[in-house]
Amino acid sequence: MKKIMVEGQVGGKVYREPFSKGVLSRSLTRAEMDPDRAYTFASKIESDLMEQGVKVINLDDLIVIVREKLRGEGGEIAEKYGLWKRIRRCDEPLIILIGGSSGVGTSSIAFEVANRLGIRNMISTDMIREVMRKIVSKELLPTIYESSYTAYRSLRIPPPPELDEVLIGFRDHVDTVSVGIEAVIERSLKEGISIVIEGVHIVPGFISEDLVKKHNVNMFVLTLQDEEVHKGRFYSRCRQQWARRPLKRYMNYFGAIRRTHKYFESQANKYHVPVIENIDVTTTIDSIIETITKTYGSDDDVK
Ligand SMILES: Nc1ncnc2c1ncn2[C@@H]1O[C@H](COP(=O)(O)OP(=O)(O)O)[C@@H](O)[C@H]1O
Numbered sequence: 240m241k242k243i244m245v246e247g248q249v250g251g252k253v254y255r256e257p258f259s260k261g262v263l264s265r266s267l268t269r270a271e272m273d274p275d276r277a278y279t280f281a282s283k284i285e286s287d288l289m290e291q292g293v294k295v296i297n298l299d300d301l302i303v304i305v306r307e308k309l310r311g312e313g314g315e316i317a318e319k320y321g322l323w324k325r326i327r328r329c330d331e332p333l334i335i336l337i338g339g340s341s342g343v344g345t346s347s348i349a350f351e352v353a354n355r356l357g358i359r360n361m362i363s364t365d366m367i368r369e370v371m372r373k374i375v376s377k378e379l380l381p382t383i384y385e386s387s388y389t390a391y392r393s394l395r396i397p398p399p400p401e402l403d404e405v406l407i408g409f410r411d412h413v414d415t416v417s418v419g420i421e422a423v424i425e426r427s428l429k430e431g432i433s434i435v436i437e438g439v440h441i442v443p444g445f446i447s448e449d450l451v452k453k454h455n456v457n458m459f460v461l462t463l464q465d466e467e468v469h470k471g472r473f474y475s476r477c478r479q480q481w482a483r484r485p486l487k488r489y490m491n492y493f494g495a496i497r498r499t500h501k502y503f504e505s506q507a508n509k510y511h512v513p514v515i516e517n518i519d520v521t522t523t524i525d526s527i528i529e530t531i532t533k534t535y536g537s538d539d540d541v542k
């Protein structure tokens with residue numbers, strides 16, 4: 240039996256490709272539909288089109304049909320599918336910046352948000368820092384060879400006693416890594432690549448205003464008010480097989496980490512960056528998606 244062809248446009252050029260139940264079910268799973276149900280749903284869409292004698296269908300029309308059928312099965316998945324499709328089809332890339340002090344959950348949440356939105360690119364600021372460490376000497380930029388919460392130990396000039404040395408070191412460390420973060424954001428914008436960037440170096444006020452004020456650049460700060468919950472996150476991470484960083488170090492510097500946590504909150508308030516208490520993963524992700532939806536409109540905004 241002849242396959243149904245899906246017709247779309249890339250760069251003004253029309254293309255046709257065979258309808259694929261696998262491709263459609265993968266995009267449904269990103270809207271959090273169970274994989275088995277997604278494949279069954281995709282098969283039903285294909286059989287309905289075949290019964291109607293459809294030979295070629297326009298991609299936009301297919302998306303409308305899928306969304307309408309999803310609405311019939313419960314609006315939440317329809318909304319998530321619609322958002323994902325809008326982001327994928329938008330001309331501009333979506334840049335998501337997730338900051339917060341060590342251990343609050345920025346890398347875990349970043350991974351989940353990237354997956355939910357079908358964003359294939361994700362980078363941690365630790366990685367950017369690692370690259371920068373290879374390029375500049377310890378003599379020139381000593382604080383980036385430290386952790387964010389121990390950078391004060393390598394300040395070339397000790398701060399005056401009335402200032403918080405932990406925050407002075409943290410600011411120096413973050414200010415340097417922010418140069419690398421801006422490079423990644425600029426490249427992503429230039430190449431039209433959606434990306435999630437996460438880490439302790441995403442601090443409101445340290446990344447160029449010209450970049451963060453763009454409507455498709457969204458910054459968030461994660462927090463944990465309860466210190467015991469915060470400590471628990473280090474236990475949770477250091478228990479995992481792949482964990483290489485010793486729990487003891489985080490406990491020894493927990494006071495310094497909490498001082499950076501307080502600084503994140505004050506910077507986020509000062510620069511009107513959304514602060515999300517990262518207690519429950521789903522609530523955190525939904526909160527981030529809800530804010531982004533305002534950038535990309537809701538389903539009703541699409542024809
Ligand atoms: N909302 C949450 N609820 C429970 N555990 C979480 C949550 N967010 C993150 N975690 C866990 O906390 C630990 C630290 O999270 P991680 O993302 O590594 O923190 P960060 O990247 O901010 O240092 C990990 O074990 C992670 O699975």
Ligand SMILES: O=C(O)[C@@H](COP(=O)(O)O)OP(=O)(O)O
Nearest residue numbers: 340341342365385386387388439
């Ligand atoms: O510099 C820092 O604060 C942490 C950030 O990493 P996370 O704890 O946020 O993963 O890196 P570290 O030096 O501990 O490897």
